[in-house]
Amino acid sequence: MALLSGLTPVLLALLCLVVGFLLLRSQETSKTTSRKDSKDKERPWVDQDLQDDSETTTAGGGGEDDDWADPAEEEDLAHVPYAPPRYSEESMLQRSTDFYRLMNQRRSVRFLSPEPVPRDVIDRVIHTAGTAPSGAHTEPWTFVVVSDPETKHRIRLIVEEEEEVNYRQRMGDKWVQDLARLRTNWIKEYLDVAPYLILIFKQTYGILPNGKKKTHYYNEISVSISCGILLAALQNVGLVTVTSTPLNCGPQLRLLLNRPANEKLLMLLPVGYPAADATVPDLKRKKVEDIMVHV
Amino acid sequence: MALLSGLTPVLLALLCLVVGFLLLRSQETSKTTSRKDSKDKERPWVDQDLQDDSETTTAGGGGEDDDWADPAEEEDLAHVPYAPPRYSEESMLQRSTDFYRLMNQRRSVRFLSPEPVPRDVIDRVIHTAGTAPSGAHTEPWTFVVVSDPETKHRIRLIVEEEEEVNYRQRMGDKWVQDLARLRTNWIKEYLDVAPYLILIFKQTYGILPNGKKKTHYYNEISVSISCGILLAALQNVGLVTVTSTPLNCGPQLRLLLNRPANEKLLMLLPVGYPAADATVPDLKRKKVEDIMVHV
Numbered sequence: 360m361a362l363l364s365g366l367t368p369v370l371l372a373l374l375c376l377v378v379g380f381l382l383l384r385s386q387e388t389s390k391t392t393s394r395k396d397s398k399d400k401e402r403p404w405v406d407q408d409l410q411d412d413s414e415t416t417t418a419g420g421g422g423e424d425d426d427w428a429d430p431a432e433e434e435d436l437a438h439v440p441y442a443p444p445r446y447s448e449e450s451m452l453q454r455s456t457d458f459y460r461l462m463n464q465r466r467s468v469r470f471l472s473p474e475p476v477p478r479d480v481i482d483r484v485i486h487t488a489g490t491a492p493s494g495a496h497t498e499p500w501t502f503v504v505v506s507d508p509e510t511k512h513r514i515r516l517i518v519e520e521e522e523e524v525n526y527r528q529r530m531g532d533k534w535v536q537d538l539a540r541l542r543t544n545w546i547k548e549y550l551d552v553a554p555y556l557i558l559i560f561k562q563t564y565g566i567l568p569n570g571k572k573k574t575h576y577y578n579e580i581s582v583s584i585s586c587g588i589l590l591a592a593l594q595n596v597g598l599v600t601v602t603s604t605p606l607n608c609g610p611q612l613r614l615l616l617n618r619p620a621n622e623k624l625l626m627l628l629p630v631g632y633p634a635a636d637a638t639v640p641d642l643k644r645k646k647v648e649d650i651m652v653h654v
Numbered sequence: 655m656a657l658l659s660g661l662t663p664v665l666l667a668l669l670c671l672v673v674g675f676l677l678l679r680s681q682e683t684s685k686t687t688s689r690k691d692s693k694d695k696e697r698p699w700v701d702q703d704l705q706d707d708s709e710t711t712t713a714g715g716g717g718e719d720d721d722w723a724d725p726a727e728e729e730d731l732a733h734v735p736y737a738p739p740r741y742s743e744e745s746m747l748q749r750s751t752d753f754y755r756l757m758n759q760r761r762s763v764r765f766l767s768p769e770p771v772p773r774d775v776i777d778r779v780i781h782t783a784g785t786a787p788s789g790a791h792t793e794p795w796t797f798v799v800v801s802d803p804e805t806k807h808r809i810r811l812i813v814e815e816e817e818e819v820n821y822r823q824r825m826g827d828k829w830v831q832d833l834a835r836l837r838t839n840w841i842k843e844y845l846d847v848a849p850y851l852i853l854i855f856k857q858t859y860g861i862l863p864n865g866k867k868k869t870h871y872y873n874e875i876s877v878s879i880s881c882g883i884l885l886a887a888l889q890n891v892g893l894v895t896v897t898s899t900p901l902n903c904g905p906q907l908r909l910l911l912n913r914p915a916n917e918k919l920l921m922l923l924p925v926g927y928p929a930a931d932a933t934v935p936d937l938k939r940k941k942v943e944d945i946m947v948h949v
Contacts, residue, residue, distance in 0.1 A: 438933035443759050444892055445927065448772050451891040455778035458890045462785040462883060464738050477743050483750035486942040490757040491882060492897045498940050505949045577899060580920075583875045584897070587786060587882020588757060595753045596746040597739055602787045602879070604872065616949060625875075632740070638733035645793050647781040654800045654911060 461594060463644070468599035470637035471553045471629055478506075480596055481555055481630070487592040491585035494577035499562040500585050503616050506555050510615070514558075515550035517611045518627070522547070525606055549601070553629035557600075558612060559586055560622035572621075582625050593630060599637075600628040756889060758939070763894035765932035766848040766924055773801075775891055776850055776925070782887040786880035789872035794857040795880050798911050801850050805910070809853075810845035812906045813922070817842070820901055844896070848924035852895075853907060854881055855917035867916075877920050888925060894932075895923040 446454060485502045493499055505511055522545035550556060561582040565573040575581075586602070593600055605612070609624035741749060780797045788794055800806055817840035845851060856877040860868040870876075881897070888895055900907070904919035 436935040436937060439936045441761055441763060441894075441928055441932045441934040443761075443889075443894065443928065446892045448775075451772065451775045452778070455775045455782070455887065455891050458887055459778050459782040459785075462782050462887070465785055465787075466736055466738075467787050468736060477746065480743075480746045480750045482942055482946065483747070483754050485946050487750070487754040487757050489939060489942065489945045490754075490760055492760075492762050492885070496937055498945065500945055501947065502945055503947045503949060507949050510949050580874065580878045580899070583878030584882040584885065587879040587884075588886055589882075590787070590879065591883055591886045592750065592753055592757070594738075596750050597741045599736075599738065604875070616947075633736055633738065637736045639736040640731040641734045642731060642791055644784060647777055647784065650784045650793065650795055650797055651777065651780050652796065652798045652911075654798060654802050654805050 462591060465590065465594040466599070466639045467601040468633050468637055468639060469549055469601050470634040471549045471599065471631040472634045472637075473552050473554065474632050476554050476598065476631055480598075481557075484589060484592040484596065484598075485557070488585045488589035491581065491588050493581035493585070494575065497562075497565060497573075497575045497578070497581070499565070499575040499578040500582045501560040501562060501618065501622055502589075503558040503560065503618065504555055505558065505616075508551075511553075511556055512551055513615055514556060514612060514627075515547055517615065518547055518550060518605045518608050519545055521606060521608045521611075549629045553631040555630040557589075557628040557630055558616065558624060559589075559626040559628065560613070560618055561625045562621050563623055564621050566621065579625065586626055586628075589628075597632070598630055599633045600630045603627050603629075757886060760885065760889040761894070761934045761937075762896040763928050763932055763934060764844055764896050765929040766844045766894065766926040767929045767932075768847050768849065769927050771849050771893065771926055775893075776852075779884060779887040779891065779893075780852070783880045783884035786876065786883050788876035788880070789870065792857075792860060792868075792870045792873070792876070794860070794870040794873040795877045796855040796857060796913065796917055797884075798853040798855065798913065799850055800853065800911075803846075806848075806851055807846055808910055809851060809907060809922075810842055812910065813842055813845060813900045813903050814840055816901060816903045816906075844924045848926040850925040852884075852923040852925055853911065853919060854884075854921040854923065855908070855913055856920045857916050858918055859916050861916065874920065881921055881923075884923075892927070893925055894928045895925045898922050898924075 481504060485504065488502065489498065489500070491500075505514065525545070559582060561578045562575055563578055564575050567573050590600070590602070603626065605624065605627050612624050612627075613622060776799060780799065783797065784793065784795070786795075800809065820840070854877060856873045857870055858873055859870050862868050885895070885897070898921065900919065900922050907919050907922075908917060
């Protein structure tokens with residue numbers, strides 16, 4: 360006991376050190392947490408639903424999947440000769456100029472006409488989007504085409520409700536002052552008006568016949584490339600759209616449209632003819648020399 | 655002192671508790687770390703370089719940026735009437751069918767001809783890619799066009815070296831056995847042969863005139879959409895490519911090409927005519943009813 364009581368000051372000192380250390384650590388933890396919290400508050404646009412492993416890690420294919428044309432399955436596929444049409448240099452120049460002019464006419468348009476659009480054209484345009492390359496040829500896209508007025512309206516309600524929350528959280532008091540002006544932003548009339556809404560879902564994984572999950576490498580990049588081809592196909596037939604990414608609406612819209620859990624909403628495109636009085640902001644595009652470098 | 659020595663057992667017990675607690679915590683920490691490590695090992699395809707805040711959080715624009723056509727700056731821009739060409743329904747059907755057929759001819763091709771391709775065509779095709787929509791009209795893309803044989807060869811060396819490491823790490827012992835077969839995969843002859851390599855960089859942020867960084871929302875999606883339009887433009891003039899995402903080569907290629915720190919390599923496209931004896935795997939695409947749902 361005498362030995363023990365002699366140790367008491369040492370034990371006390373040790374205890375103080377340990378408690379001090381613990382306090383320091385817990386402070387650090389709470390600092391990290393609060394930093395994260397404040398970061399979340401600074402980034403209210405983060406859509407948790409869109410995050411999945413394959414995207415947050417920018418996953419590539421294993422092995423030869425690194426080349427999209429080169430999925431493992433191709434090892435077993437016969438190779439066939441490939442000879443696309445060959446044009447004269449003069450014709451190539453003309454075709455490239457014509458296609459540039461056509462694409463350069465494309466603008467994001469929010470004022471759509473309710474006029475009906477032939478269904479066959481929409482089907483053809485989506486079929487065209489499906490010709491895009493994809494990681495390991497997984498074709499990880501689902502295009503949900505909504506023409507039912509009731510469903511369109513429900514989509515509008517979901518999108519506008521989330522948008523209003525987005526604006527409120529972001530703008531705080533300013534929201535109250537600017538309500539009238541803001542309404543023109545979070546009110547999405549085109550969701551009712553457009554004859555078609557195309558909701559583009561990325562399939563974050565596939566389901567194999569044995570029920571196991573199959574990773575869809577680069578699914579977001581693949582679906583976005585497909586969307587680029589879709590925009591070109593729409594422009595080619597004189598239809599307009601606006602590329603929107605409805606924030607935090609994915610889960611609700613997925614349920615509304617009965618899409619499975621491996622699908623996540625990436626984009627929503629209202630599609631139709633432009634309204635007779637449609638306007639677009641007078642934006643300029645960068646010159647080719649500002650986006651291109653030659654080596 | 656008697657009081658203190660009476661306290662000794664209590665202090666000892668407290669000390670034991672505190673030390674035990676500390677041990678538990680450090681164990682948890684190391685568990686988390688090792689779980690992360692093993693996850694990294696299971697996902698050797700993760701390209702750390704491609705990760706940036708705006709992508710890993712799938713950042714959207716603040717406020718009205720949620721609609722890409724609707725950046726804050728547009729508030730200050732004049733609106734102008736928009737009236738693109740209008741086609742008859744018959745013409746729309748014909749145009750959509752023709753464009754589908756053209757795009758459906760596109761295949762990823764790895765056997766390219768060394769024949770020269772007119773520079774003007776390449777410039778026009780890239781200018782076309784630059785008409786893509788982008789988050790808040792940031793146009794976050796840089797297209798580096800490489801025709802210099804020495805630079806192409808350096809790119810090939812970098813890509814093949816990384817690819818070999820990728821294969822070795824992934825395949826382990828199997829690599830040794832299958833070397834001959836694998837060589838056909840990690841050897842990228844087309845990087846020397848193609849008259850042009852187009853390296854597509856995403857600008858993860860912009861630099862304002864005052865030197866501050868400006869977030870480029872949705873930069874990866876925007877650049878991928880732009881790539882979709884680029885693929886359409888290439889196909890339209892009879893050129894071929896393969897959409898590749900060179901794994902872990904981004905930093906080296908960025909330095910080789912003197913691109914700034916805000917640019918990250920997203921894709922590498924060798925571009926040219928197909929070789930006379932080019933082949934492609936006999937892949938099928940999904941039917942339109944398998945990628946489209948009508949509501």
